[in-house]
Amino acid sequence: MKEQDKIYSSRSQRTGKFITTGAKIGRNYLKHYSKKLISGEDNQEELQEKNAEDVYDALSNLKGSALKVAQMLSMDQGLLPQAYTNKFAQAQYSAPPLSYPLVVKTFQQHFKKAPSEIFDEFSRNSVAAASIGQVHKAKLDGKNLAIKIQYPGVANSIQSDLKMVRPVVGAMFNISQTEISHYLSEVEERLLEETDYLLELKRSREITEACAHIEGLEFPKYYEDLSSAKVLTMDWLDGYHLDKFLALNPSQEIRNKIGQVIWDFYDFQIHRLQQVHADPHPGNFLFQEDGTVGVIDFGCIKELQEDFYRKYFQIMKPAISDDDEEFSDLLYQLQFLLKSDKTEEVSHFKEIYKDVLELLGRPFFSETFDFSDKSYFEKIYAMSDIFKNDKMVKNAKAGRGPKDAIYLNRTYFGLYSMLHSLGSKVITNSAVDALFTEKV
Amino acid sequence: MAAAPKKTSKKVEDIRTMIVEKYQENLLLEGKNPASVFAFCKDLEITEADFYAHFNDFGQVAAAFWMELFHKNISALEGSAEWEDFRTREKLLSFYFSFFEQLKSNRSYVLLVLDQKMFNLKKGSSDLSELKAAFKKWLNQILIEGRSREEIAGRSKFNDIYDDLFWYQFLFLMDFWRKDKSQGFESTDEAIEKSVNFSFDLIEKNAIDSAFDFGKFIFQNR
Numbered sequence: 039m040k041e042q043d044k045i046y047s048s049r050s051q052r053t054g055k056f057i058t059t060g061a062k063i064g065r066n067y068l069k070h071y072s073k074k075l076i077s078g079e080d081n082q083e084e085l086q087e088k089n090a091e092d093v094y095d096a097l098s099n100l101k102g103s104a105l106k107v108a109q110m111l112s113m114d115q116g117l118l119p120q121a122y123t124n125k126f127a128q129a130q131y132s133a134p135p136l137s138y139p140l141v142v143k144t145f146q147q148h149f150k151k152a153p154s155e156i157f158d159e160f161s162r163n164s165v166a167a168a169s170i171g172q173v174h175k176a177k178l179d180g181k182n183l184a185i186k187i188q189y190p191g192v193a194n195s196i197q198s199d200l201k202m203v204r205p206v207v208g209a210m211f212n213i214s215q216t217e218i219s220h221y222l223s224e225v226e227e228r229l230l231e232e233t234d235y236l237l238e239l240k241r242s243r244e245i246t247e248a249c250a251h252i253e254g255l256e257f258p259k260y261y262e263d264l265s266s267a268k269v270l271t272m273d274w275l276d277g278y279h280l281d282k283f284l285a286l287n288p289s290q291e292i293r294n295k296i297g298q299v300i301w302d303f304y305d306f307q308i309h310r311l312q313q314v315h316a317d318p319h320p321g322n323f324l325f326q327e328d329g330t331v332g333v334i335d336f337g338c339i340k341e342l343q344e345d346f347y348r349k350y351f352q353i354m355k356p357a358i359s360d361d362d363e364e365f366s367d368l369l370y371q372l373q374f375l376l377k378s379d380k381t382e383e384v385s386h387f388k389e390i391y392k393d394v395l396e397l398l399g400r401p402f403f404s405e406t407f408d409f410s411d412k413s414y415f416e417k418i419y420a421m422s423d424i425f426k427n428d429k430m431v432k433n434a435k436a437g438r439g440p441k442d443a444i445y446l447n448r449t450y451f452g453l454y455s456m457l458h459s460l461g462s463k464v465i466t467n468s469a470v471d472a473l474f475t476e477k478v
Numbered sequence: 479m480a481a482a483p484k485k486t487s488k489k490v491e492d493i494r495t496m497i498v499e500k501y502q503e504n505l506l507l508e509g510k511n512p513a514s515v516f517a518f519c520k521d522l523e524i525t526e527a528d529f530y531a532h533f534n535d536f537g538q539v540a541a542a543f544w545m546e547l548f549h550k551n552i553s554a555l556e557g558s559a560e561w562e563d564f565r566t567r568e569k570l571l572s573f574y575f576s577f578f579e580q581l582k583s584n585r586s587y588v589l590l591v592l593d594q595k596m597f598n599l600k601k602g603s604s605d606l607s608e609l610k611a612a613f614k615k616w617l618n619q620i621l622i623e624g625r626s627r628e629e630i631a632g633r634s635k636f637n638d639i640y641d642d643l644f645w646y647q648f649l650f651l652m653d654f655w656r657k658d659k660s661q662g663f664e665s666t667d668e669a670i671e672k673s674v675n676f677s678f679d680l681i682e683k684n685a686i687d688s689a690f691d692f693g694k695f696i697f698q699n700r
Contacts, residue, residue, distance in 0.1 A: 137671055139564075139571035143579065147662075154560055190664040190671075 136172055138162045141187055148266035156264070157183070170232060170337075175274060182274035184258065184334070186235070188267075193233040200226055224441040228316070232337040235270040241313075242272075242336040248311055254299035256332040275332035277324030280459060286327065290461075295329040297409065297462020303333070304453050308446070309469035312347055316340040316445040318452030320459070340445035348473065350443060354399040355474035359392040372440050397421060398450070401466045409454065410461035418454075493524060494532045498546070501539045502587050509590070511536045537604045540591070543584075544609040551577050552616060566624030567678040570617075570644070574670045578655055578663065592656050613648060614641040631683040640681060647673055 142152050153160040157176040164172035164187075171188040200222055231237060239260050246257035256275060264271035278286065288296075300323075307314040315322075317338040324332035342350075352358075353368040366388070369375040374391055375384055397417055401407040457464060500522050504512055512518040515535075519526050533539050555561055555572055564572065581588050591605060618641050624630040625637075651673065655666045680686075 137568065137571050137675070139568050139575050140667060140671055142572070143575040143667070146579075152558065152560075190667040191660060194660050194664065 135164050135167070136187060136189060140190070141174065144187055144190075144268055148269055149264070153185075160185075171268075176271075183261070183264075184272050184274045185264075186270040186272075186335075188233065188235065188269070193230065196226060196229050196233070221441060221444055224444050228338055228340070228445060231339070234267055235265060236267050238337050239265050239270060241339045245307065245311065245313070245315065245336060245339070246333075249303060249306060252299065252302055252306060254295065254330055255303055256326075256330050258332070258334060272334070275324050275334060277326045277330070277332045280320035280323065280325065280456070283325040284459065288325075288327065288329075290463075292327070292329045293460050293462050294464070296325060296331055297457050297460050297464045299329070299331050300453065300456065300460075300462075301464045301466065303331075304449065305468050305470075308342070308449070309351075312344070313339055313341040314446070314449055316449045318449055318456055320456055323456070338445070340442075340449070342446065343442065346440055346442045350440070350446065351470050351473050354395055354402065354470075356399070356403050358395065359388075365392075372443075374439055394421060401454070401464075402468055402470060405465065405467075406463060407466045408463045409457035410463070415454075415458055490531075493528055494542070496522065496524075497529060497532060498539055498542050501536065502543065502584075505590060506587055540605040541608040543587070544606060545612060547577065547580055547584075548609055548612055551580060566620050566627075566629055567674060567682075569620050570678075571670065571674050574648075574651060574674065575667070578651070578666055578670070581655065582663070589656060592652065610645055614645060617641050617644050628683070630678075630681050631687045633681075633687070644677070647677060 145151060145153050145156070149156065153174075153176065157178045159177035161175040163174075165175045166173040170192045171186050174185045174187065176183045176185055239262060242257075242260055249255060249257070258273035258275050261271040277283075300318075304314065304318070315333065315336055315338070317335065322333065322335040324334065326332070349368055349372050353365070353372065358368075359365045366375070366384075369388065369391060370377070375387060379387070400414070401409070500518070501512075504518070504521075512521070515526055515529055518536075519529050533542070551573065555569075555576060561569070561572075621630060621637075621640055625632050651666065651669060654669045655663060658666045660666075
């Protein structure tokens with residue numbers, strides 16, 4: 039028991055340390071820690087990694103959408119030590135593939151023809167896994183195409199998956215059952231949308247057209263006549279996935295360029311379109327050596343309601359907490375604070391939110407921001423530990439924060455992590471500045 | 479006796495198909511076999527001789543439905559361009575997918591038959607006995623091909639029971655499909671994928687074979 043207590047008390051420092059080595063999970067990492075073990079230091083990191091593995095194994099026995107929920111909640115809570123992130127990222131690539139005969143059957147159902155009758159070439163094996171389907175490569179009239187095919191039964195399994203995931207996630211992230219319900223309705227809605235490939239096609243077109251002016255971005259063209267609710271056909275984009283791209287040792291100049299493109303892309307979506315590609319998972323981007331970024335997979339789009347949007351960003355403006363009245367007012371409106379809170383809860387939560395907002399908003403508060411800054415990300419992780427271990431937060435009976443924020447938080451979390459991996463220095467000009475100067 | 483037969487204008491195959499279709503319709507409407515071959519023929523305006531030229535009893539008519547489905551399925555599959563390149567696993571998957579796709583258009587009839595006879599089905603219903611023989615014959619053929627291409631491990635005596643095991647898999651899938659409430663019978667698709675993958679993971683060359691080989695070696699070299 040004593041051992042346990044000790045481990046918990048030093049967790050935040052440990053997590054911080056963990057991040058610095060987070061990228062090199064695996065054998066080296068274990069070696070490193072078995073040394074520590076011998077030298078008598080506590081081995082919290084290893085434990086955490088082991089935990090991540092166990093949790094991951096448990097979750098991978100659930101189906102795809104359950105895994106996604108866990109992934110998402112963990113991001114939203116900011117509770118995600120690097121070990122979890124890596125494990126979850128793998129999940130994207132490890133679904134059991136659909137057999138070729140089933141692919142043929144799906145095509146016949148939707149197009150009355152086998153893929154070999156439609157395309158000049160069609161890869162019999164899938165070349166990549168998408169979150170709820172798999173991708174095949176095809177050729178038609180000299181053009182390379184990517185064809186995404188959905189796993190059967192995904193839509194039907196979402197509800198039952200969410201039920202299954204509820205207790206697991208609750209235990210895993212220390213979230214109360216009420217809080218989970220608060221999230222699940224929003225998550226379920228998005229997940230169900232993701233299973234409709236025709237909706238994805240429509241939205242992909244809208245966003246890619248609206249963002250066509252941003253230089254350095256590349257979007258695939260989508261083909262309606264070769265798409266259906268379960269099959270989506272688009273241009274094949276060339277490029278490397280993030281890890282492979284980084285292994286090529288791109289110059290700092292290119293890293294900055296890419297980071298800037300991605301930043302501008304998201305800033306435009308969030309603050310101008312007010313609908314956003316809410317899945318900035320590295321797997322959805324393809325990088326080219328000249329700094330061009332290809333964006334694929336618009337399955338998960340979050341539309342931001344004007345009212346929510348304004349409040350959410352107004353509360354992020356610099357030094358908001360100096361004006362206590364305005365700050366409290368916004369906290370109540372966004373349901374971070376509830377009318378039922380006791381006085382000591384109010385002041386306690388306010389203090390926490392003040393720190394969180396200052397930290398997460400930091401990239402916005404300066405001209406440029408260096409996302410390679412490790413100490414910044416260490417602070418974010420350390421903060422998530424405060425959240426996790428704070429008694430009052432844990433005991434709070436109701437879920438907090440607007441549920442619309444789940445996907446927006448996830449977007450920023452993904453965006454920051456990706457820019458961090460890229461080590462980009464970004465000019466953080468944002469269209470949000472206009473809002474910061476407004477009064478509520 | 480029977481109403482004026484028009485058989486002269488009909489081809490032999492037409493009568494056969496007619497009998498099968500009429501029998502199905504009758505079963506669907508009445509829920510049971512016709513009272514007699516006589517009544518059945520009268521209804522269909524053919525002679526009893528026409529009937530007996532094709533079938534000995536209603537059991538054979540019922541079996542013919544399954545056989546037709548089976549043959550149609552196999553010839554469609556073997557006619558497709560990619561069939562020859564398929565591995566054994568893919569051949570069986572394709573067989574199941576298209577078979578259950580065809581069953582869809584006869585679902586009421588199949589449900590009726592399976593509901594009535596599911597109990598017998600496990601022991602072997604007479605409706606399905608011909609299908610069973612044909613399926614096993616076809617399966618053995620693709621298994622032998624698979625063995626000659628070294629996809630499937632030859633395991634001496636065990637080889638002989640594979641066809642029975644796959645027949646039970648087929649019955650299991652039919653039963654699954656019968657109860658499937660999912661949209662577009664997606665769950666059946668999943669059941670097919672998973673059960674075929676599981677069975678082929680077992681019969682393809684795997685750890686069992688090397689374990690056996692190793693065991694034999696140790697035993698012989700003690």
